[in-house]
Amino acid sequence: MSPDTDPVLFSEVREVIAKGSKSFALASQLFSDPMRSHAHLLYAWARACDDLVDGQDMGGAMSHVPDPKDRVAEIRGQTHRAFAGQRVDALPFRAIAAVAANCRIPRAYADDVIEGFALDAQDWRPRSEADLLKYCYHVAGAIGCMMAIIMGVRPDDTDTLDRASDLGIAFQLANIARDIEEDAAADRCYLPLEWLVEMDIPPGEHMKPQYRDRLSVMAGWLAEYAEEYAASARIGAARLPFRARWAVLAATGIYGDIARAVRKRGDHAWDHRVTTSKLAKIGWVARAGYEAATPRALARDGMRDRSKLWTRPRH
Numbered sequence: 017m018s019p020d021t022d023p024v025l026f027s028e029v030r031e032v033i034a035k036g037s038k039s040f041a042l043a044s045q046l047f048s049d050p051m052r053s054h055a056h057l058l059y060a061w062a063r064a065c066d067d068l069v070d071g072q073d074m075g076g077a078m079s080h081v082p083d084p085k086d087r088v089a090e091i092r093g094q095t096h097r098a099f100a101g102q103r104v105d106a107l108p109f110r111a112i113a114a115v116a117a118n119c120r121i122p123r124a125y126a127d128d129v130i131e132g133f134a135l136d137a138q139d140w141r142p143r144s145e146a147d148l149l150k151y152c153y154h155v156a157g158a159i160g161c162m163m164a165i166i167m168g169v170r171p172d173d174t175d176t177l178d179r180a181s182d183l184g185i186a187f188q189l190a191n192i193a194r195d196i197e198e199d200a201a202a203d204r205c206y207l208p209l210e211w212l213v214e215m216d217i218p219p220g221e222h223m224k225p226q227y228r229d230r231l232s233v234m235a236g237w238l239a240e241y242a243e244e245y246a247a248s249a250r251i252g253a254a255r256l257p258f259r260a261r262w263a264v265l266a267a268t269g270i271y272g273d274i275a276r277a278v279r280k281r282g283d284h285a286w287d288h289r290v291t292t293s294k295l296a297k298i299g300w301v302a303r304a305g306y307e308a309a310t311p312r313a314l315a316r317d318g319m320r321d322r323s324k325l326w327t328r329p330r331h
Contacts, residue, residue, distance in 0.1 A: 025114065026053060028107050029060040039270050042297055046263035046304075054119055054166045057111040062129065062159055064108035065091045069133045070202075084137035092130050099123040121165050124331040128158035142208045149241075149326035151206065152188040153181060157328055160184030164252070167260040174330070179252025181328045183268065186245035190275035193238035196231065197223060197286040207234055232282045239275035246272055248322045254311040262301075262308035269300035 033041045033056050044055050069088060071081040081087065098104045098113035115121060132154030142148040157180075164180035165171060192199075192206045199205060200223045212219055215230040222231055246268050253264045273292045278285045307314055 022114065025107070025110055026056070029056050029111055032056075032060045032063060032107075039267065039292065039297065042301070043263045043267040043270065046259055046266060046301070048257075048259045050118070051166060051260060054115050055163060057115045058159070058162055058166065061095075061108040061112040061115070064106075065095075065130070065133060066155075069137055085134075088130065088134045088137045091133060092127075095126050095130065096123070099126065115162075115166065119166050120171075121162050122171055122331050124329075125158045125162045125165075128154055128329065129162075132156075132158070136204070139203075141205055144208050144210050146326065148192075148206060148208050149185060152185040152192075153326070153328050156184035156188035156191075157181035158184070160187075160249075161328070164256075167256050167264075169256070171331075176252045176255050178322060178328060179249045182245040182322070182325060183249030183252070183264065185326070186242045186249060186268070186275075187271045189238050189242035189245065190271050190278070193235045193242070193278040193285075194274050194290045196235065198289075211237070228283045232285060235285055236279045239279040242275040243272065245325065248325060250314060253308075254314040258308055261311060261314075262304050265304035265307050265314075266297075266301045269304060270297050273300075 033044070040059060044052050044059075047055055068091065069081065069084055094104055094106065094109040095112060098109045099116045101113070101117065104110055104113055112126065116123070116126075132151065135151060135154065140151070142151060160180040160183050161177045163184075164177055169176045169180065171177075196205075196207070205220070205222065207222060209219060211234050212222060215227075215234060217227050217230055221227065249268065250265070253261050253268070256264060270292050273296060274290050277290045277292075281287075281290070
């Protein structure tokens with residue numbers, strides 16, 4: 017089932033994109049068809065599943081969910097049916113069914129994303145940096161791998177998929193830095209326990225005013241990690257088709273501004289939610305277009321050994 021031959025499905029998905037993420041909606045306009053269609057379908061699945069587990073509406077404030085583990089089980093079952101070509105009725109699972117059928121994405125990546133939902137359903141907390149990066153892979157890095165396959169990367173191109181995973185991880189690290197206060201309000205914390213111990217902050221008390229200066233230090237660490245993983249991802253972007261490369265570089269700049277703003281604000285990073293202005297987004301689209309036109313320079317400028325970065329599961 018192609019999105020081009022199912023206009024009702026794609027019309028519904030476009031509404032999800034418009035409400036769920038203005039940054040993704042803008043960057044995805046740089047894709048060619050049907051790449052854009054498949055990217056939108058994948059986003060619709062991921063957004064809806066995340067909202068279901070977190071009790072959100074289009075990524076808004078989290079609310080109490082009485083049965084998170086049951087919801088994860090439902091997501092897993094419906095997703096497996098979609099990948100198997102069986103009938104599914106709900107929009108997000110019809111969307112992922114179309115992507116699976118047209119792009120031949122291995123189901124293992126969808127399972128990896130669902131494991132991220134399962135971690136949140138278990139009230140999981142990271143103990144170490146490795147735990148944090150593993151979580152970022154599951155909720156965003158695996159999506160990066162799926163997006164890369166949509167863009168034409170072969171499932172056996174391990175290094176390029178690693179770079180795609182790195183970009184998802186970079187985005188999630190930026191989100192975590194920005195959302196520390198919102199997560200705390202929902203009784204969640206993605207700061208590794210080892211970091212809290214190092215900064216002498218009792219678990220669960222990191223949002224108290226007396227710890228704000230130390231919290232800003234840890235947010236800076238998150239921002240630095242985000243930049244390192246984004247730099248790795250730029251190498252992979254150089255291997256993509258022009259319009260895909262353009263879209264990825266624009267998104268990298270837009271989301272990178274989030275991490276940079278959090279670090280720049282320091283102790284005031286959570287006084288107001290960090291956002292990227294429309295003008296800044298347009299600026300990144302223009303800059304990314306220039307960079308996308310010179311892929312050799314892009315790869316050379318970003319060239320680095322990623323052996324010190326976290327390694328995703330192999331499929």
